Amino acid sequence: MATPASRHPGLSNGQAVDIQSLPIMATAGFLESVAQAVAQGMRVSAFFAQPLDQGRLRLWAILAQDSQSLLFPYCTDLEDAHYPALTPRCPQMHLFEREVCEQWGVEPRGHPWLKPVRFHAPYRQGQANAGSGSGNQVGVTDYFRVEGEEVHEVAVGPVHAGIIEPGHFRFQCHGEEVLHLEISLGYQHRGVERHLAAGPDRRSLHLAETLCGDTSIGHATAYCQALEALAGDQASARAQMLRGVALELERIANHVGDLGALAGDVGFLPVLSFCGRIRGDVLNMTGLLCGNRFGRRMVRPGGVGYDLDSAVAAELQKRLDILEKDLTVALDLLWGTSSVMARFEGTGAISGQTCKALGLVGPAARACGVERDIRWDMPAGIFQFAQIPVSTWGSGDVHARARVRWLETFRSIAFLREQLANLPAGEIRTPLGPLAPNHLAVALVEGWRGEICHVVTTDAKGNFSSYKVVDPSFHNWFGLAQALRNQQISDFPLCNKSFNLSYCGHDL
Amino acid sequence: MLDIILARMQQKHRTMKFPYGPAPQMPPRYLGRPAVMPGDCPSGCNICREVCPTGALGRQGRLGLDMGRCIFCGECAPVCPAQRLRFTQDHRLATGSRADLLVDSEVIRPASPLDAQRKRLFGRSLNLRQVSAGGCNACEADTNVLGTIGWDLGRFGIHFAASPRHADGLLVTGPVPANMRLGLLKTYEALPTPKLVIVVGACAISGGPFAGHEEVADGAGDLLPVDLYVPGCPPHPLTILDGLLRLLGRLPEPGKD
Numbered sequence: 001m002a003t004p005a006s007r008h009p010g011l012s013n014g015q016a017v018d019i020q021s022l023p024i025m026a027t028a029g030f031l032e033s034v035a036q037a038v039a040q041g042m043r044v045s046a047f048f049a050q051p052l053d054q055g056r057l058r059l060w061a062i063l064a065q066d067s068q069s070l071l072f073p074y075c076t077d078l079e080d081a082h083y084p085a086l087t088p089r090c091p092q093m094h095l096f097e098r099e100v101c102e103q104w105g106v107e108p109r110g111h112p113w114l115k116p117v118r119f120h121a122p123y124r125q126g127q128a129n130a131g132s133g134s135g136n137q138v139g140v141t142d143y144f145r146v147e148g149e150e151v152h153e154v155a156v157g158p159v160h161a162g163i164i165e166p167g168h169f170r171f172q173c174h175g176e177e178v179l180h181l182e183i184s185l186g187y188q189h190r191g192v193e194r195h196l197a198a199g200p201d202r203r204s205l206h207l208a209e210t211l212c213g214d215t216s217i218g219h220a221t222a223y224c225q226a227l228e229a230l231a232g233d234q235a236s237a238r239a240q241m242l243r244g245v246a247l248e249l250e251r252i253a254n255h256v257g258d259l260g261a262l263a264g265d266v267g268f269l270p271v272l273s274f275c276g277r278i279r280g281d282v283l284n285m286t287g288l289l290c291g292n293r294f295g296r297r298m299v300r301p302g303g304v305g306y307d308l309d310s311a312v313a314a315e316l317q318k319r320l321d322i323l324e325k326d327l328t329v330a331l332d333l334l335w336g337t338s339s340v341m342a343r344f345e346g347t348g349a350i351s352g353q354t355c356k357a358l359g360l361v362g363p364a365a366r367a368c369g370v371e372r373d374i375r376w377d378m379p380a381g382i383f384q385f386a387q388i389p390v391s392t393w394g395s396g397d398v399h400a401r402a403r404v405r406w407l408e409t410f411r412s413i414a415f416l417r418e419q420l421a422n423l424p425a426g427e428i429r430t431p432l433g434p435l436a437p438n439h440l441a442v443a444l445v446e447g448w449r450g451e452i453c454h455v456v457t458t459d460a461k462g463n464f465s466s467y468k469v470v471d472p473s474f475h476n477w478f479g480l481a482q483a484l485r486n487q488q489i490s491d492f493p494l495c496n497k498s499f500n501l502s503y504c505g506h507d508l
Numbered sequence: 509m510l511d512i513i514l515a516r517m518q519q520k521h522r523t524m525k526f527p528y529g530p531a532p533q534m535p536p537r538y539l540g541r542p543a544v545m546p547g548d549c550p551s552g553c554n555i556c557r558e559v560c561p562t563g564a565l566g567r568q569g570r571l572g573l574d575m576g577r578c579i580f581c582g583e584c585a586p587v588c589p590a591q592r593l594r595f596t597q598d599h600r601l602a603t604g605s606r607a608d609l610l611v612d613s614e615v616i617r618p619a620s621p622l623d624a625q626r627k628r629l630f631g632r633s634l635n636l637r638q639v640s641a642g643g644c645n646a647c648e649a650d651t652n653v654l655g656t657i658g659w660d661l662g663r664f665g666i667h668f669a670a671s672p673r674h675a676d677g678l679l680v681t682g683p684v685p686a687n688m689r690l691g692l693l694k695t696y697e698a699l700p701t702p703k704l705v706i707v708v709g710a711c712a713i714s715g716g717p718f719a720g721h722e723e724v725a726d727g728a729g730d731l732l733p734v735d736l737y738v739p740g741c742p743p744h745p746l747t748i749l750d751g752l753l754r755l756l757g758r759l760p761e762p763g764k765d
């Protein structure tokens with residue numbers, strides 16, 4: 001059969017395409033093409049169902065070929081309410097197939113374990129929730145169990161001990177050793193994606209900003225990029241630069257917070273305190289841009305909500321100097337403390353092979369030595385003109401995930417310095433024209449946790465006909481479960497923090 | 509050990525003076541307490557309500573802004589032809605009742621202290637259990653920030669407890685998804701009485717950006733007896749701290765400070 005790449009020339013990040021120009025594949029060919037593409041090293045960035053008229057469904061797969069900076073949208077119109085599952089051939093599909101099944105009642109036959117993802121009512125009336133589990137009562141499902149005389153089960157959550165979002169974790173343990181961790185989420189499900197699909201309306205942008213509120217800039221940028229692609233308009237160079245500044249500030253704030261929290265989880269309180277305070281200072285830098293510490297109001301369709309004058313740019317430069325100095329002292333102390341390193345090194349390791357099979361993204365993938373970064377592989381906006389080197393570390397453990405954050409933080413600081421010194425002139429926001437009807441747009445952004453993917457299709461009137469959000473956490477939660485294999489259960493908090501995944505971004 | 513001491517000296521003492529000294533300065537673009545300016549709306553004008561994503565603006569008789577619904581997106585003020593909506597730099601947003609969140613003037617109606625009995629119980633030591641029920645992690649993060657050394661919530665005797673059994677009050681964030689309703693109610697029940705309920709963020713007050721979604725309960729207000737409302741999306745840490753300290757009677761009334 002034809003190689004997948006020959007079917008469509010491929011899209012670049014932030015590009016829209018007329019759906020009528022795309023071949024609608026027969027289901028068998030579609031499945032084969034996806035499997036082949038993944039076998040050839042492409043990644044599944046998104047997989048979802050779009051409702052057509054008369055209850056029919058179209059399955060979409062967005063495949064990313066990082067080496068060529070191209071995205072391949074494949075689609076098929078389903079004839080039946082089932083199809084042969086891809087997961088047995090393609091492990092990174094496991095959660096996507098469960099998701100489509102839960103939402104639309106389409107059964108991927110042969111899926112190893114078809115459990116609910118978010119425990120919500122089916123999207124279509126009169127349709128049963130497929131898969132194992134009793135209806136949509138959250139947390140009530142079959143869990144993987146290990147049997148044996150000295151085996152015990154530990155259940156944690158949904159409500160946790162700190163100020164943390166809810167989720168349920170089940171450990172199968174033999175003594176202190178974790179044989180298996182199962183993560184069951186859905187407690188934060190608030191219908192974001194379903195409501196986005198009814199847009200665009202005056203709430204859509206705000207849903208994008210709050211679907212994962214610690215990544216407001218990342219998700220709002222993806223939303224706006226998709227809209228701009230559909231409208232055929234571009235944000236000005238100045239606006240794109242300002243978005244990039246906000247995105248990197250968001251990355252720095254979260255990475256610094258995570259490094260502090262990692263120190264805290266091994267009981268090294270000085271660095272916890274230093275980094276906690278420094279993180280707040282970085283949030284205040286975002287506050288200086290737009291008045292809100294989480295970057296709300298900053299990214300807007302067609303550009304940004306606020307301009308930056310030279311006085312504020314100078315102030316930010318000054319704060320970057322202080323930030324770099326304080327952070328260097330704090331993190332040198334971290335790396336120089338042998339009791340910290342003893343806990344970080346070798347804990348929760350994942351191999352590069354497992355990382356690729358599961359389709360992990362972001363710092364979690366780069367910590368396995370896998371060079372994967374949307375800013376580099378599929379640059380959009382400012383990253384087409386200003387590149388940040390990809391930060392990797394090979395060991396795949398807690399130490400590597402910490403080191404990648406550390407490298408990225410300093411590289412982001414360097415990027416910010418350069419951008420703030422070279423503000424291009426121009427408008428900050430240009431009004432968008434109407435959205436093209438019957439088009440598909442894909443927007444990817446490298447958020448601080450990894451690849452953010454928004455896929456939008458429009459109907460004949462230019463309204464959304466489907467809206468798919470893939471938060472990096474969707475790819476990475478299973479990585480955390482893998483990292484816990486054969487670890488001490490007491491290392492869970494540390495491993496968990498080294499991923500620091502989003503519950504609300506997953507639950508939507 | 510020596511390197512820890514040296515690093516500690518380099519990082520300096522960081523806890524803010526507030527409330528015994530000046531409050532930290534808000535960034536110039538911060539949108540704080542809204543004010544509805546006196547005057548009349550042009551007849552038939554509906555522009556602000558058309559842009560508001562959460563239905564926070566109403567005009568029953570007179571123009572009003574519901575801080576409980578407002579996500580401070582700032583869309584409304586610039587479109588008003590009569591300039592009747594303004595966002596001040598004032599961080600004091602927390603109130604003691606849902607009704608006090610309705611702003612129809614420039615007057616501030618901050619939370620008042622607890623009654624004498626509860627103030628005696630909680631005034632000098634308050635342990636809170638935090639439950640995130642569908643929050644986007646921004647309200648959670650800026651609640652968490654109060655524990656960092658800059659804010660040092662512990663100096664007021666306020667702490668976050670790891671178990672509801674050890675807590676005097678519940679601090680809720682998020683619109684309360686159907687999937688978290690039971691978890692929230694069970695946590696509330698597990699707190700010993702008397703107990704406080706504090707709702708932080710537009711979500712927990714009204715559902716915020718998710719209001720009206722059938723997947724959520726539009727906040728905790730209809731589920732639990734609320735003692736303190738802290739609006740914002742998310743509220744600035746200073747707004748949360750201000751609310752907590754007012755509730756405990758540890759800040760002078762506005763105008764008397």
Ligand code: SF4
Pocket residue numbers: 559560561562563564565573577578579580581582583584585
């Ligand atoms: S600032 Fe508040 S009241 Fe104004 S439009 Fe936004 S949500 Fe509505």
Ligand code: SF4
Pocket residue numbers: 210213579642643644645646647648681682683708709710711712716717740741742743
């Ligand atoms: S009120 Fe706003 S910031 Fe707070 S949890 Fe809700 S959406 Fe997030």
